Amino acid sequence: MCTMVIAVFLLVPLEQNTREIELNWRLARDVKKFGRNETILMWVNFFGEHFGQELFDFCPQLSCHITYDRASIDKSSAVVFHDRNVNVSDLPETRLSHQHFVFFLLESPYHVSTIAFKNLSSGFYTLTMTYRSDSDVHVPYGFFKQKVKPPPSTFWEDLREQVAMKRKLVAWFVSNCATPSKREAYVHVLRQYIEVDEYGLCARNKRCARNSRECLSRVIKPNYKFYIAFENSVCTEYITEKYFDRLNDLVIPIVFGRKIYETAVLNNSFIAVDDFDGPKALADYLIYLDRNTDAYLQYFKWMQHYDVMGARYRYANGFCKLCQLLHNKESNLTVAVSQTAKDVMSWYSKPGTCHDSYGYDVHKL
Numbered sequence: 001m002c003t004m005v006i007a008v009f010l011l012v013p014l015e016q017n018t019r020e021i022e023l024n025w026r027l028a029r030d031v032k033k034f035g036r037n038e039t040i041l042m043w044v045n046f047f048g049e050h051f052g053q054e055l056f057d058f059c060p061q062l063s064c065h066i067t068y069d070r071a072s073i074d075k076s077s078a079v080v081f082h083d084r085n086v087n088v089s090d091l092p093e094t095r096l097s098h099q100h101f102v103f104f105l106l107e108s109p110y111h112v113s114t115i116a117f118k119n120l121s122s123g124f125y126t127l128t129m130t131y132r133s134d135s136d137v138h139v140p141y142g143f144f145k146q147k148v149k150p151p152p153s154t155f156w157e158d159l160r161e162q163v164a165m166k167r168k169l170v171a172w173f174v175s176n177c178a179t180p181s182k183r184e185a186y187v188h189v190l191r192q193y194i195e196v197d198e199y200g201l202c203a204r205n206k207r208c209a210r211n212s213r214e215c216l217s218r219v220i221k222p223n224y225k226f227y228i229a230f231e232n233s234v235c236t237e238y239i240t241e242k243y244f245d246r247l248n249d250l251v252i253p254i255v256f257g258r259k260i261y262e263t264a265v266l267n268n269s270f271i272a273v274d275d276f277d278g279p280k281a282l283a284d285y286l287i288y289l290d291r292n293t294d295a296y297l298q299y300f301k302w303m304q305h306y307d308v309m310g311a312r313y314r315y316a317n318g319f320c321k322l323c324q325l326l327h328n329k330e331s332n333l334t335v336a337v338s339q340t341a342k343d344v345m346s347w348y349s350k351p352g353t354c355h356d357s358y359g360y361d362v363h364k365l
Helices: 002-011 019-024 052-059 072-077 156-165 182-190 213-220 258-262 279-291 293-304 312-328 344-348
Strands: 038-040 064-067 077-084 102-106 126-128 143-145 168-173 194-201 224-228 252-255 308-311
Touching: 002 072, 038 156, 038 312, 064 312, 126 344, 143 213, 143 224, 143 293, 156 194, 156 293, 168 279, 182 279, 224 279, 224 344, 252 258, 258 293, 279 293, 279 308, 308 312
Parallel strands: 038 064, 038 077, 077 102, 102 126, 168 194, 168 224, 224 252
Antiparallel strands: 143 308
16 A cells, blocks of 8 residues: 555645735736725724734835724724624624625634624625635635745755754644544554654654744754644645645645645645555655655655745735725725625535544545
């Protein structure tokens, strides 16, 4: 099984995923200057994070302004509600006819708000803004940008030197210790066949502060060859920073389901668990790659042609697209409720979107 998988992986062509590239990175260069300034009101914070005007540095021609001043609601073209922070007893009294109310959420259906998600699902929102590509405003956790210049002639030599310095195999950073995907169950079995160093709140002796990108990079890049990027939920298109933010650390992400990733990211940039018969077969393959540098380096061929755009661009990407959508609408024209916003709960949580306890019984999606 393992030998067959190796052959298949090395023959898979590098696919170009240009959907996000074309849509997002031509905004600041190609879009004409709009005369009016669209105001976007953030009704609540995003997990305590306060977005500022820097979100629109990547699309200045679009002329949008973001504010948290609720006194500006009457002149706001859109009011954005982050589902996890919304309080149903603290809402606008009414929505103006030309104004959008935006459902904003980057969590999986397992982690929606307790009350607001259900109570505001129908008849409140007019647009959706999530990680799913069928949202009105698609906000992926990351995307790829084609390089403007080719890499230096020493690309492979430099990469080989950096890889040669790595002395450890598998790292896992985890702060949610009991998950819907049951990723912890799979790792428990994997540990029987290969050493896995665990960091985060669930670790007994290795710590990095939750969401500490600096700590993650400082630990991973010089030391590890592989990174367990299992999501807390196995859901369609749910690919988070666990994958995107680690790619620049020169590690190969290990993910659960190939079908979820292969349509959204570059091929040969990850290892999918469901390509193997079980944890032992996966461990054997990781050991094979550790001992065969040429095979290991195949997973970094994409770096010759693309840059990964992760944490710094995540929210700017989404809000630039929202800004463009608002400019495409006629001023003061009554807005229509989008198909996804008509019944957010039915759309976001429809049967088959997620796979319970996937780590117990990994299977082809």
